[in-house]
Amino acid sequence: ETGVTQTPRHLVMGMTNKKSLKCEQHLGHNAMYWYKQSAKKPLELMFVYSLEERVENNSVPSRFSPECPNSSHLFLHLHTLQPEDSALYLCASSRLDRAGGYTFGSGTRLTVV
C-alpha cells in the first residue's frame, strides 16, 4: 500500500457506458495527477490538479472528464469510450513545496469492449 488508493482495480465497460475511476490519498499532498499507460508507450500525463485547481489538460478527449472535489480525492469520469482507450490508468500525488517525485496508486486496468 503506497498511500494512494485507486478503485476499482479492474473495469470492463461497453462503449456506451458511463463509469468513474476514483483516487484517494491521505499523504498531505496538494497536487494530484492522472496518467495513462498503454503497452510499450511512456506514461502519458492526462490531467494535473494543483491545490484543487486544474492546471493542465494535456489534449485529452472530452470523453474523459476529471473532478477534484478536495485535495484528497480525484475522479476520472468516463463516457462513450473507444476500444483504444483500454489501458492502465494511474493516479499520483505529490507535494508542490518539496522537491521530489510522485507517489503512485496501483492503477485501474480499463478494458473497453
Place this chain on the structure above:
Amino acid sequence: EDQVTQSPEALRLQEGESSSLNCSYTVSGLRGLFWYRQDPGKGPEFLFTLYSAGEEKEKERLKATLTKKESFLHITAPKPEDSATYLCAVQEGGTSYGKLTFGQGTILTVHP
C-alpha cells in the same frame, strides 16, 4: 519539449550478472531525475531522486548515477526478484506543479 529515452528496451540477465540501464534526457532546467520500479499490474514504485550531475544514490543492489545528459541504473549481482520494468523520469523547474516526463522503460528479466 522535454524528452527521455531509455535503453535497452528489454534486458535479460542471469542471476549474478551485473549490468546497467541507460536514461538519456533533454530538459529545460533539470529539477530532478527519478527512477521508478514497476511490477506487472501495479503502479510505479519510487526508487531514487538525483538532482545534480555527479550525484550517486544506492539501495541494496541498485546504484543510480547522473551526468548532464544521462543517468545510469547499475544493477550488481541481480536476483530474480529484481525482475521488473524500470522507469526513468525528469522534472523540469519551469512548471509550478513539477511535471514529470517519463521514458518508455526497460523491462528487466533476471533468470535463476
